[in-house]
Amino acid sequence: MNWTWFHKLGSPKSFYAITSRWLPWLIAAMGAFLVVGVLWALLFIPPDYQQGYTTRILVVHVAVAGTSLAFFPIMAVAGTITLVWRMKLADMVAKNAAPLGAWFSFVTLATGSLWGSVMWGTWWEWTDARLVSMLFQFFLLLSVVALRSAIEDNDKAARACALLSIVGCINVVIIKYSVEWWNVLHQPNSPVGMSNSGANGPEFWLPTLVMIVAVYLFLAVSLILATRNEILQRERKAQWVQDLVASS
Amino acid sequence: MIEAIQFSSFAEFLNMGGYGFNVWSVYSVFFVFVVVNLLAPLRRRKQIMKELKRRNILNENAQDSGQASDQASNSLGENQ
Amino acid sequence: MTVKHTSTSGAFFATLKRDLLIAYKRKNDLLNPFMFFLIVASLFPIAISPDPEQLSSISSGVLWIAALLASLLAMDNLYRSDYEDGSLELLLLSPQPLYFMVLAKNLSHWLVSGLPVVLVSPLIAYMLKLPAESYLPLFLSLLLGTPVLSLLGSIGVALTVGLGSRGLILAVITLPMSVPVLIFGTLAVQEPRFGAELAGYLAILGAMLFFTITLAPLASAAALRISVN
Numbered sequence: 356m357n358w359t360w361f362h363k364l365g366s367p368k369s370f371y372a373i374t375s376r377w378l379p380w381l382i383a384a385m386g387a388f389l390v391v392g393v394l395w396a397l398l399f400i401p402p403d404y405q406q407g408y409t410t411r412i413l414v415v416h417v418a419v420a421g422t423s424l425a426f427f428p429i430m431a432v433a434g435t436i437t438l439v440w441r442m443k444l445a446d447m448v449a450k451n452a453a454p455l456g457a458w459f460s461f462v463t464l465a466t467g468s469l470w471g472s473v474m475w476g477t478w479w480e481w482t483d484a485r486l487v488s489m490l491f492q493f494f495l496l497l498s499v500v501a502l503r504s505a506i507e508d509n510d511k512a513a514r515a516c517a518l519l520s521i522v523g524c525i526n527v528v529i530i531k532y533s534v535e536w537w538n539v540l541h542q543p544n545s546p547v548g549m550s551n552s553g554a555n556g557p558e559f560w561l562p563t564l565v566m567i568v569a570v571y572l573f574l575a576v577s578l579i580l581a582t583r584n585e586i587l588q589r590e591r592k593a594q595w596v597q598d599l600v601a602s603s
Numbered sequence: 604m605i606e607a608i609q610f611s612s613f614a615e616f617l618n619m620g621g622y623g624f625n626v627w628s629v630y631s632v633f634f635v636f637v638v639v640n641l642l643a644p645l646r647r648r649k650q651i652m653k654e655l656k657r658r659n660i661l662n663e664n665a666q667d668s669g670q671a672s673d674q675a676s677n678s679l680g681e682n683q
Numbered sequence: 684m685t686v687k688h689t690s691t692s693g694a695f696f697a698t699l700k701r702d703l704l705i706a707y708k709r710k711n712d713l714l715n716p717f718m719f720f721l722i723v724a725s726l727f728p729i730a731i732s733p734d735p736e737q738l739s740s741i742s743s744g745v746l747w748i749a750a751l752l753a754s755l756l757a758m759d760n761l762y763r764s765d766y767e768d769g770s771l772e773l774l775l776l777s778p779q780p781l782y783f784m785v786l787a788k789n790l791s792h793w794l795v796s797g798l799p800v801v802l803v804s805p806l807i808a809y810m811l812k813l814p815a816e817s818y819l820p821l822f823l824s825l826l827l828g829t830p831v832l833s834l835l836g837s838i839g840v841a842l843t844v845g846l847g848s849r850g851l852i853l854a855v856i857t858l859p860m861s862v863p864v865l866i867f868g869t870l871a872v873q874e875p876r877f878g879a880e881l882a883g884y885l886a887i888l889g890a891m892l893f894f895t896i897t898l899a900p901l902a903s904a905a906a907l908r909i910s911v912n
Contacts, residue, residue: 389637393630397616398608408620412629419633438905455640462636466629473625494859498852502842505852514909515842519856522838522902526860533863537870573637580644587651591658600655 365442367586368595374579381576388569392418395562403559409473410559416466418566420489422574423463426456426496431524434517444582446513447589449520451581453499455574460493484538488531495523509589694779695787702791705764716757716796717803723749724807735812742811743821743872749807750800750829751861755854757796758836761788762844762907771844771911781904789830789837789900797829817872820881824871827888828864834899835860841906864891 364370396414403410430452436445467486468478480486499519506512590596610616619626689697706713727745728738765771774784804825805818813821839856846852871884 397626397630398610401609402620408622408626411619411626412622415629415633419636458636458640462632465632469625469629469632473622491859491862494855498856498859501852501855505843505846505848511845511909511912515906518902518906518909519838519842522860525898526863529863530859533866537866573640577640577644580641580648584644584647584651587648587655591655596655597659600652600659603652603656 365444367444367447367590368593370444371583371586374583378576378579381572381579385569385572385576388565388572392562392566392569395565399558400562401558406474409470412466412470414559414563414566416463416470417563418570419459419466420463420485421567422570423456423459423489423492425571425574426452426459427492427520427524427527430456430499430520434520437513437517438521443589444586446517447582447585448578449516450503450513451578451585453496453503453516453520455577455581457493457496457500459574460489460496463489464493482538484531484535487538488527488534491530491534492527495527499523689779691779691783694777695783698774698784698787699791702788703794706791706795712757712760713795713799716753717799719756720749720753720800720803721807723752724811728811739812739814742808742813743817743869745811746804746807746813746821746825747828747865747868747872750797750804750825751832751858751865753800754797754829754832754836755857757792758833758840758853758857761792761837761840763840766844766911771907775908775911781907782900785837785841785900785903785907786896789833789903792837793830793833797833801825801829813872814876817876820872820875820884823881823885824868824888827885827892828868831864831888831891831895832861834895834903835864837903838899838906841903841910843910844907845910864888867891 364373392414396411400408400411400414402408430449433445433449433452436442437449464486467489471480471483471486472478475483499516502519503512503516506515587596587599617623617627724745727741731737731741762771765774775781777784801822804821808818808821836853836857839853839860842856843853867884867887871881871888874884875881
């Protein structure tokens with residue numbers, strides 16, 4: 356196995372060069388998947404016999420919710436790399452992943468409550484374990500953002516946030532299972548029609564699949580763009596950045 | 604393919620079987636979310652490029668006149 | 684030349700003794716979390732209702748939240764004075780594994796701020812009209828749960844020890860982490876009333892305690908090494 360590509364990707368300069376080549380393709384793919392997914396969902400999904408056209412909400416909600424679960428693993432892996440190998444790039448990714456993850460969690464909550472407001476008749480439902488654990492994932496991501504902004508020294512902030520991300524990643528899993536347990540015991544109060552089991556035919560999950568790919572591509576593009584900014588900023592004294600600025 | 608479209612009129616499309624407000628809110632939130640998280644880094648990049656360019660020019664001037672110009676390098680903070 | 688070696692257990696007990704002694708010398712710090720717990724718990728009847736039935740339905744939650752906040756409030760002392768007078772750096776430089784030193788500090792912190800809260804909880808429970816059969820579950824769940832809160836909070840304190848303004852960020856980091864303990868702590872008090880097995884909940888809390896005893900001091904130790912340097 357040849358690992359040179361990995362080491363290359365680890366240096367900010369080659370990451371910048373490699374992503375310069377990838378970005379146009381990623382953006383094109385993201386745009387295509389987004390357009391296809393949104394149009395498919397809005398125009399072609401037939402109304403569900405129970406939920407009507409609200410399944411169109413779920414296409415977006417499920418895609419964003421699923422993708423938002425990737426953030427703590429991403430940050431924990433990046434954090435481990437930061438702590439063990441002191442790779443600068445890993446922290447640049449992690450730094451931008453935290454606020455983006457908070458955005459994803461927030462949009463998940465917003466779209467979820469817009470769906471719940473019609474299906475459950477309420478904007479917020481404590482008896483839905485997924486909503487509650489998503490809320491705490493949101494809080495935990497914000498706490499990583501808060502810690503980052505509280506520590507002035509860049510290197511110290513990087514390692515502190517790396518550690519908090521690893522602890523947070525374990526914690527999110529424990530919270531998820533605790534909330535589920537807690538939820539089962541409070542189930543008697545739950546509103547009818549909680550599950551979204553109605554929406555499971557191929558006419559529903561095919562556009563959802565397209566949308567999930569689209570949202571993952573969007574995550575990649577947004578994170579890469581932000582990481583490239585971070586590289587320019589932190590490596591501004593490097594010759595290659597100076598040349599890049601001069602030639603732009 | 605055209606037959607598979609679920610709506611016969613634009614008004615029906617907007618109405619979404621009575622769930623228009625929720626469906627369109629979700630898609631607007633999603634739209635704003637995607638656009639903001641793509642445009643913000645792009646705008647930031649422009650800002651950084653401008654800042655770095657300004658500093659390069661200042662540094663060149665400083666080298667020419669033999670003066671140090673540290674103000675410029677401080678204006679671009681590490682923690683944004 | 685002979686060098687006197689201190690064993691790990693010797694270092695553990697020396698740290699524990701030192702911290703307890705310091706806590707004893709500062710009796711105010713000893714009393715504050717305890718007072719805080721009492722005051723917060725007595726605010727609820729005033730804010731919500733003096734009605735015994737309403738009180739008894741919220742009392743387990745109130746007690747747990749008050750214990751959580753009291754533990755959080757006391758957290759700030761955990762490493763700060765040691766950080767300020769430099770003894771924390773000496774601790775980091777010592778040849779004994781930092782894990783046991785951190786564990787000793789957490790244990791002394793819990794003995795000083797957590798245990799009094801646990802001991803006084805039946806009294807507050809009585810004032811808040813907790814049903815009589817819930818006293819034992821409350822006491823046992825707090826006994827198992829508050830050390831977990833101390834151990835988890837220690838990570839947050841260790842991460843923020845060198846910072847100027849800590850108060851709020853510490854809460855923002857620590858409170859979401861306490862959710863699982865809060866869930867099982869309150870369930871252990873509430874569920875046996877409806878016929879659930881208390882032992883099951885205590886087993887889960889105990890498992891959480893052992894899990895955090897093994898892992899949290901490692902994270903705290905790593906966090907201290909990051910913060911102090």
